[in-house]
Amino acid sequence: KKVLVLNGPNLRRLGTREPEIYGADTFDDLVRLCRETGLELGLDVEVRQTNDEAELVGWVHRAADERTPVVLNPAAFTHYSYALHDALAQRTAPLIEVHISNPAAREEFRHTSVVASVATGTIAGFGLRSYVLALRALSELE
Numbered sequence: 646k647k648v649l650v651l652n653g654p655n656l657r658r659l660g661t662r663e664p665e666i667y668g669a670d671t672f673d674d675l676v677r678l679c680r681e682t683g684l685e686l687g688l689d690v691e692v693r694q695t696n697d698e699a700e701l702v703g704w705v706h707r708a709a710d711e712r713t714p715v716v717l718n719p720a721a722f723t724h725y726s727y728a729l730h731d732a733l734a735q736r737t738a739p740l741i742e743v744h745i746s747n748p749a750a751r752e753e754f755r756h757t758s759v760v761a762s763v764a765t766g767t768i769a770g771f772g773l774r775s776y777v778l779a780l781r782a783l784s785e786l787e
């Protein structure tokens with residue numbers, strides 16, 4: 646069973662980007678962790694990252710057409726992208742919103758998610774383990 650793990654802007658810079666918040670593990674480490682978790686759960690996991698809102702919206706449309714479940718870290722788009730919200734509203738399979746940090750415990754602008762209302766659920770604050778928990782949640786939904 647195919648699952649997409651989609652990542653928004655700046656997440657390719659994991660490991661060097663504000664490590665006190667996002668940790669020392671790199672994006673490649675995240676890809677490996679997600680793929681290994683997929684192997685354990687019997688899921689075919691593909692991990693992608695983009696800094697481009699249009700590209701992310703396109704991936705979400707394709708996932709909707711193909712009924713593919715998605716784990717999504719929308720990064721900063723979480724807080725303001727109504728285009729992403731509207732794309733996700735068309736989903737045809739489960740969608741888990743994930744965050745590495747806990748946005749509710751950070752700056753005020755991070756307390757709003759325009760994605761949460763169109764997600765199956767949200768997992769935030771567990772570092773890269775948030776992705777592992779999201780993949781487990783997806784596998785239990787199937």
Ligand code: DQA
Pocket residue numbers: 654655656718719720721722723743744745746747748755
């Ligand atoms: C993030 C939290 C967002 O507020 C931030 O813009 C990110 C990463 C997280 O995974 O903790 O880029 O989504």
